[in-house]
């Protein structure tokens with residue numbers, strides 16, 4: 001990196017490291033997986049990020065998912081400003097949380113009751129608790145490579161962050177917390193059936209990202225989600241779809257609507273906060289009635305339903321509901337980009353799999369089809385690092401890991417797509433593919 005172009009970021013990073021572990025408040029932000037120093041962001045507008053040295057980047061990170069409408073979307077910014085004048089926190093009921101809850105119920109018809117929390121982590125952790133309370137069973141099934149936040153019981157085999165930092169059994173998580181967590185591969189019904197048979201009548205819930213995005217984007221094989229639904233119904237296992245990433249991202253009804261499969265509980269986050277910290281879990285009335293104070297499963301939060309977060313989320317969701325063509329637009333843009341990228345890499349004999357759905361995509365440098373976590377691991381990470389770095393130095397900000405999803409936002413333009421392709425073309429010409437060198 002040319003130090004002078006990133007001088008202020010470098011200075012701030014030194015200070016950050018003196019004050020915060022690794023200089024960050026969430027591990028993947030440290031760019032450790034791509035052997036680079038991260039830069040410090042100053043502002044963003046639309047699909048463009050500006051760093052502290054005034055370098056500008058096309059944003060394919062989208063704040064890791066929430067910013068589907070782009071940064072500083074005027075309607076959302078205005079709504080937040082108006083609400084801020086009326087105070088930031090009450091710790092009591094407001095109409096805003098009712099509006100957001102009603103809107104989510106309308107957009108996700110199998111959500112009869114919903115509880116707002118502050119993050120996706122909290123949503124998944126709480127959903128598991130309710131499922132256990134409801135079924136009076138303890139074990140849960142988790143899919144290898146899926147990420148459901150950092151709650152103890154869910155930190156087994158959890159996708160890119162944990163995998164890349166080589167935290168196999170995460171220190172700090174006692175085995176007593178993960179003993180009841182059973183792991184099966186994605187897209188593998190026989191493995192699921194086998195584990196259920198071995199643990200008959202002890203499994204409370206199956207939690208899954210219906211379309212995983214946290215081991216990189218991976219798609220369900222035909223009928224996989226339907227099969228899971230059938231099995232859970234048959235075995236009286238609560239089916240939890242973690243749609244923190246896919247909810248209101250791959251369609252206005254998330255993966256449930258996209259694939260026509262309904263879960264018992266859905267967890268949400270990212271987009272429903274419009275950029276502010278919000279999570280939620282909701283689902284069938286009979287299950288959600290177990291949540292306190294209606295039922296006996298305790299779960300609470302000082303800032304849950306925070307008015308500023310609610311108005312940002314509500315304004316974002318309402319815009320998405322009222323402008324349904326957004327999803328077609330986003331999908332079109334994504335397809336245009338991934339098709340062209342695929343062509344470029346193929347023309348240069350680079351082994352490539354680009355997996356995409358809606359406005360999510362991941363570029364894997366591998367010839368293998370991607371159906372599960374083990375498949376994603378065949379991707380050439382050293383070539384990815386080179387590609388990431390080249391894009392980055394040329395003003396394109398992708399997800400800083402070979403095993404994460406990139407996102408497309410509403411304001412991303414054809415010009416941005418053309419530029420991304422031009423930079424990619426220049427990269428492959430300059431750096432011919434070198435076969436596997438994974439460390």
Ligand SMILES: *Cc1c(COP(=O)(O)O)cnc(C)c1O
Nearest residue numbers: 119120121147148149242244245
């Ligand atoms: C981001 C994410 C989470 C965790 O949400 P946080 O708000 O970061 O706690 C959980 N599940 C999925 C599928 C996610 O993408």
